[in-house]
Amino acid sequence: MDHTILSARDLNLYYGENHALKNIMIDLPERQITALIGPSGCGKSTFLRTINRMNDLIPGVKITGSLTYRGEEVYAPGRDVTDLRRRIGMVFQKANPFPMSIYDNVAYGPRTHGIRNRVKLDEIVEQSLRGAAIWEEVKDRLKKSALGLSGGQQQRLCIARALAVKPDVLLMDEATSALDPISTSKIEDLASELKKDYTIIMVTHNMQQAARISDNTAFFLMGELVEFGETEQIFSMPQDKRTEDYITGRFG
Ligand SMILES: Nc1ncnc2c1ncn2[C@@H]1O[C@H](COP(=O)(O)OP(=O)(O)OP(=O)(O)O)[C@@H](O)[C@H]1O
Numbered sequence: 392m393d394h395t396i397l398s399a400r401d402l403n404l405y406y407g408e409n410h411a412l413k414n415i416m417i418d419l420p421e422r423q424i425t426a427l428i429g430p431s432g433c434g435k436s437t438f439l440r441t442i443n444r445m446n447d448l449i450p451g452v453k454i455t456g457s458l459t460y461r462g463e464e465v466y467a468p469g470r471d472v473t474d475l476r477r478r479i480g481m482v483f484q485k486a487n488p489f490p491m492s493i494y495d496n497v498a499y500g501p502r503t504h505g506i507r508n509r510v511k512l513d514e515i516v517e518q519s520l521r522g523a524a525i526w527e528e529v530k531d532r533l534k535k536s537a538l539g540l541s542g543g544q545q546q547r548l549c550i551a552r553a554l555a556v557k558p559d560v561l562l563m564d565e566a567t568s569a570l571d572p573i574s575t576s577k578i579e580d581l582a583s584e585l586k587k588d589y590t591i592i593m594v595t596h597n598m599q600q601a602a603r604i605s606d607n608t609a610f611f612l613m614g615e616l617v618e619f620g621e622t623e624q625i626f627s628m629p630q631d632k633r634t635e636d637y638i639t640g641r642f643g
Pocket residue numbers: 406409411429430431432433434435436437438449
């Protein structure tokens with residue numbers, strides 16, 4: 392039986408007057424890859440950011456309904472958002488390494504959480520870089536600037552940085568859209584590897600990518616969740632005509 396880790400019930404989000412998420416109902420299973428697909432502006436990224444409260448930073452946002460993570464309300468008053476974001480990490484479309492060394496990028500989060508012991512930090516940095524499949528490429532240049540890495544390496548470094556605080560869930564917002572095919576395939580392989588230990592939720596515009604690596608697919612359209620199910624089913628036998636039109640390229 393799949394174990395639900397995140398659950399939305401009648402979840403609505405408004406940017407001022409713009410009703411960007413409409414009555415979202417979804418149960419996301421643990422330790423699987425869920426792909427969020429749909430045409431531009433349908434609310435995929437908004438939904439992704441709602442999960443670790445990144446939308447909190449945007450003025451005029453109103454959220455109603457329920458979103459639970461491991462049974463606890465994400466928007467409960469008094470919820471520790473820093474702790475939530477430690478447990479639910481995020482990787483963005485554009486790799487955004489800090490302008491500091493490779494080592495310091497990865498050690499940044501653990502240091503913020505109070506880890507100062509050098510041996511312990513070394514261990515976390517190595518583990519995280521190995522976890523993100525970039526250790527072999529950077530182990531001899533840990534003190535060099537992260538900005539000297541290629542785009543694909545920078546994105547894997549950002550994944551290592553996310554892993555360093557030992558998260559539970561990884562949110563990926565079009566994490567490969569700026570990368571070449573080889574880097575993209577490395578990150579896809581990595582995601583498939585990481586799902587043994589982490590729950591991954593990814594926004595992608597790349598239908599082949601969703602079909603290749605995700606276990607479940609959610610199709611959004613104009614703020615609604617039109618269809619959610621096993622990726623194989625969604626791509627072979629969509630239940631909704633709108634899903635079918637989208638995945639066969641008739642719009643979007
Ligand atoms: N920061 C914001 N302030 C106001 N409105 C926003 C903001 N971000 C998104 N929106 C609006 O919310 C709706 C959903 O946008 P969102 O970015 O979630 O869509 P998306 O499906 O991820 O699109 P894309 O594939 O183009 O990234 C759109 O109408 C968009 O204009």
